[in-house]
Each structure stands twice: as C-alpha cells, then as structure tokens.
Amino acid sequence: MTLPGYLSINSTPWAELSVDGRVIGNTPQLNIRVPAGAHDVELRRNGFETRRTSVTVGSGSTVRITKIVLTRVAP
C-alpha cells in the first residue's frame, strides 16, 4: 500500500496554485494531499509570468517549496 504525500507551496507574490491541472487556491498552501509520484505544479497570476514546475513527492513525505518568485510580464 502506498501512502499519499503532501505539498506545501508559497510564492512571491501570491498566486493561484494548480496541481495536475486542478486549482487548489491562492498561495500560501500547506499540506496539499497528493498521491506519491510526480506532479505538475503551476502558479498563475495576472501581470506575472506563469510558473510551471514538476515535483516528485515520496510516499508519506512532504515537499515544501517556498522560494518561488514570479517575474512581472514585460510591458
């Protein structure tokens, strides 16, 4: 049996967080329950470049990403 994992994510500035295409809510987000394995994380906010990254979460572990900085869209 595989235990789920958890994702905790923050960004500067705050942004809308999606995991595997599902909108979770605005950052910061703590302990999002996800199946163990690889997941696509997307941070989106108007006026800033969308940030996408892939995260692998181990069974029963928590991955914490807090240093994401979104850059402004060039005018």
Add this chain to the structure above:
Amino acid sequence: MKHHVLAVALLLALPVRAPAQDAGGGPGAVLTSAISAYQDLDFDRAAVLLRRALSGNLSDSARAVALTYLGAAEHYRSRPDSAAAAFRRLALLAPRYEPDTLVFPPEITRQYNEVRNSVAAQQPVAPIPQRPGNATDSVAAPSLAATARPKPSEAPASSAPKEERIIATAAGTVANVRAHSEPAGLPAASGAALGMTLSVRVRRFELGARYLQGSLGTRDLVEGAAALRFDATPWLNVYAGQQIRRYDSPFGAERWATWQLGARGDWAISGEHVRGHAMLWQGFGLRVNVPPGSGSARGGEVGVTVDPSRGPFSFGLSYGVDRAAVSGLTRRETVQTLQLTAGLRHPH
C-alpha cells in the same frame, strides 16, 4: 546562602522559553526573522516572533506590517479569533493602512477589511499619521517600506515625524529585606523598605537607577544602584553598574560598595503580557568601610512582570538574594529581598 544561589543558578539553567533567541537584534531584526518564517510557511514560529517584535519598540509603520503578518499567520494556523484580534489592533493603530496586495492574497485582505469595517462602525477612530521608517524598519522585508510608507496625502503637513526611540520608566517598590551577617555575631535583621526605580531606554541601551530605604529593626538600610544595560539579544541583556548599601546601627554606619557585571534573561510566560526573568551578577571591587576591607560579591534574582496590553502600567514581583564576603572571611553578609513593583512607562 549556597542553596539560594544554587536555586537561582538552576532557574537560569532551565530551558526557558526564548522564542526569539535565534533572531538576534532588536525588534526590527525579530520582525525580519518573522517575515522569513512566514514566507517559509512556518506560521507557528512566525506568530511567536511577530508577537515578540510587537512587544518591542517598533515604529507605527513597522507595527502595522507586523500586525498584518500576524493576522495572516493566525489565519493559516486556523485561528480565526487570533487573526481577527490582530487585524483589529491594526485597524485601531492605522485605520487607513492597506496590506500589501502583492504579498497577501484576497482571503487575507478581505478578512482584514471586514474587521476594519466593523471597528470603524463600532468605534470611529481618528487616523493616526504613519511615521516614516526608522532604523528598525530598514532591516525588515522590502515589502515593509513599500507597504507601510504613508502616502503623502495621508500625512498632515504640520505633523513632524515622531520617533519612539526614548522610553522612560518610573516604578515604585515595596520590599521585604532580610539581612544576615556571619560570623561576626550580628543578629539577623529584617524589615520593610520602600524605594523607586528610574530608567531611560534608547534603542538597545538602558540607563537605570534604583533607590531603597527602610528599617530592618536593628539597623536601617539605604541602598542605591545605577547600571547601564545592553540588549544583547531580544531575550538577554547584560549590564554593568555599581551598588552601594549602607547600614546605620548603634555601632555606626557601614558602607558596602561593589561594581556589578550581570546578565538578565527574559521569557514569555503567558502571551505578550506576562513575562519572567532571571538574573545573575558578579561583584567586583567590593569595598567595606567597617572594618575596612575588600572582597567579592555575587547575587541573583528571579521574578515575573505583568504588562497589560498597550497600557502604561506594569507590575512585578521578584525575589533576589546576594552575598558579599570580605577577604579572609572576616565578614559575610547575605541579603534576601522580596519586592513588589508598580511601574509607569512613557511612551507606552
């Protein structure tokens, strides 16, 4: 006496709650650490550090930032009542303040606006002009200056910037003093004494003076001390000063004078408003006039202080014990002091 010194030493050795011990420096540095903890999603630590910063001397603009982060941290700790309390303090402090919408998502700013509206409906408050940042602000996160800086239109043209850099404190003291001499055969003496304490704090330095006078039955006591303290960390200060103690008895006047070097630790017992402290000092250059001699001295104190929220008053209870020994063990003097203190602080 050994038992008393041992008790004080053990109290100092206890793993006291010093939430900001890894966030050295003044309130501004603690605030910076708190914001860092918040950004790292360590909301528990952020809340502790923010309360620590708020108990210090922050400018109104830095205080507004700290309260915003505190409200948000409490929100994410699932403590809506605490979040509302922080936002309420913020609304009372700076009704026109707007949290940084880059940092705080709509669920936070919405909650703050709801609290602010309810405060405005219940208790109209005249806007408090925000102050330009001072040195303690400059070490906080960049968002601090960007968000807390007053808009030019908000500040009355006639209002000169005010700084809360000097804090004066005056306190009255009622003490029970017990003095014991050995082996000279003097009887133990005890009685009540009254006194006062004055201090002036400028940033991390504090200059204090203390005076105590009373009758111990067989002899009268007059004691004075002055010391310069430095906040080495938010929870530990070190100090140096001089203490002079004079006894008047039928045999004449005795004077004991010593230089002191000491350290004092403070920690929160309950929230921001009930704090404990423990202090140890070592005396140097003890001089006694009758019989003439020199020696050493040391002592300590433990106590608790109640500091009601944002009020000017504070109340303290402390127990101290010190021992002075003249070289050659011709004379040892042990003094225990239990004292109640009521203080007034300005500005609070």
